[in-house]
Amino acid sequence: MIEKVLVVVVVIGLSFDGACAQGSCRLNEYEMTCRGKNSLHELEKGKNYAEVDTLNVHQAGLDLSDDLFPNGINFSRLTLLNATNNEITRIGRRGFDKTRHVQFLYLSNNKIAHAQPDPFQSLEKLELLEMDDALDGNGEDKADMLRNFFKSKNNFIHLSKIELNKNRLDEIFPKTFCGVQGLKRLELSNNRLQSFNFARSCLGELKALMLAGNLIQKIPADIWDFLPSVSSLDVSNNPLNCDCETVRLVRDDDVVFINQAETKCASPPEVEGKSIFELRKDYCSTARNPTGKSSFFQFIVLFVIAVGILFAYKKYRERLSHMSSAPVGYTNLQHEQAVEPEFV
Structure with a gap:
């Protein structure tokens, strides 16, 4: 009996698979x-x-x-x-x-x-x-x-x-x-x-x-x-x-x-x-952005260089002014200080 049931199940399964x-x-x-x-x-x-x-x-x-x-x-x-x-x-x-x-x-x-x-x-x-x-x-x-x-x-x-x-x-x-x-x-x-x-x-x-x-x-x-x-x-x-x-x-x-x-x-x-x-x-911002940090650092360097150049130029002008002053010569003496020629 069991064998017959199994045969029927297998046949139904095959039929279903074939239909699908x-x-x-x-x-x-x-x-x-x-x-x-x-x-x-x-x-x-x-x-x-x-x-x-x-x-x-x-x-x-x-x-x-x-x-x-x-x-x-x-x-x-x-x-x-x-x-x-x-x-x-x-x-x-x-x-x-x-x-x-x-x-x-x-x-x-x-x-x-x-x-x-x-x-x-x-x-x-x-x-x-x-x-x-x-x-x-x-x-x-x-x-x-x-x-x-x-x-x-x-x-x-x-x-x-x-x-x-x-x-x-x-x-x-x-x-x-x-x-x-x-x-x-x-x-x-x-x-x-x-x-x-x-x-x-x-x-x-x-x-x-x-x-x-x-x-x-x-x-x-x-x-x-x-x-x-x-x-x-x-x-x-x-x-x-x-x-x-x-x-x-x-x-x-x-x-x-x-x-x-x-x-x-x-x-x-x-x-x-x-x-x-x-x-x-x-x-x-410049505090977090690497590019901003770099730009800020470059600005500081350029600022320091500019200040240095300005300071050096100022010193150079002072020195140049001092060197160009004419010495006091004979022709610059005041009249009352000049030596008058003596006549006999």
Whole structure:
């Protein structure tokens, strides 16, 4: 009897594993969730899914350089596509041709290493693009992919938020986001970026920039020239060099710095580990600033030298005046003291 029960359990388990491996979809009014390989290709052809506005697809092994749905499947009202956790390695324009109304696209936790030119061209209504921990390849390859994403015939006038956190990005080409006209919030946290490498006149409408957890040491003094509209900035957990220029920059502007407690100095040594916002107000005075000390010392030396030169010049004038006095000679004697010639 026990043996029969075990056989039944094993058979049921194998059947369940097989079903999961093939994939299945579940529809809940306006939201569909598909899980497993080829799950989307098992949808009933000819059926109208026009009522669905949210589609979640996971562990399906998608290839987004090809059609996302088979022919005859209608998702005409789809506005949210969640394709996270799919081990996606390729994306292209064809993968999104049948999802033209998507406004919110989630592609996080994938392994995208190849991107065809202009993959998001058809997504003219896109408002949010989330690609956290989504890119694979070396630093240059990923920088090239990002440039291809947004070098587009689509002006992205509605795309207000882009998330590219945790992608191990070493660099970003300065004009990467120049084609995203609607961009208001850009997240690039927990990468390996070392500088603010953004072209001027490209991000004039950007309001929030998140750069926490990178390798940035210096905030450029002219940052507000190429990011004129930014009102929120996060540079926490970066190895900041807290020189006086940077200290004045973060204190004097009206920008809101996020995570101030974690925005700490890595140098100079006397303030290492301290929040740049907790430094004393006299930090950049001559008493604390090494540059100020040097300048003060130079002033004292120059002052002493000037006093010495003035003193020496005064002594020289006195000596010169004394030496130039004419001796009293015969012609200078008074008349009554002169010797009159005697006549006989």
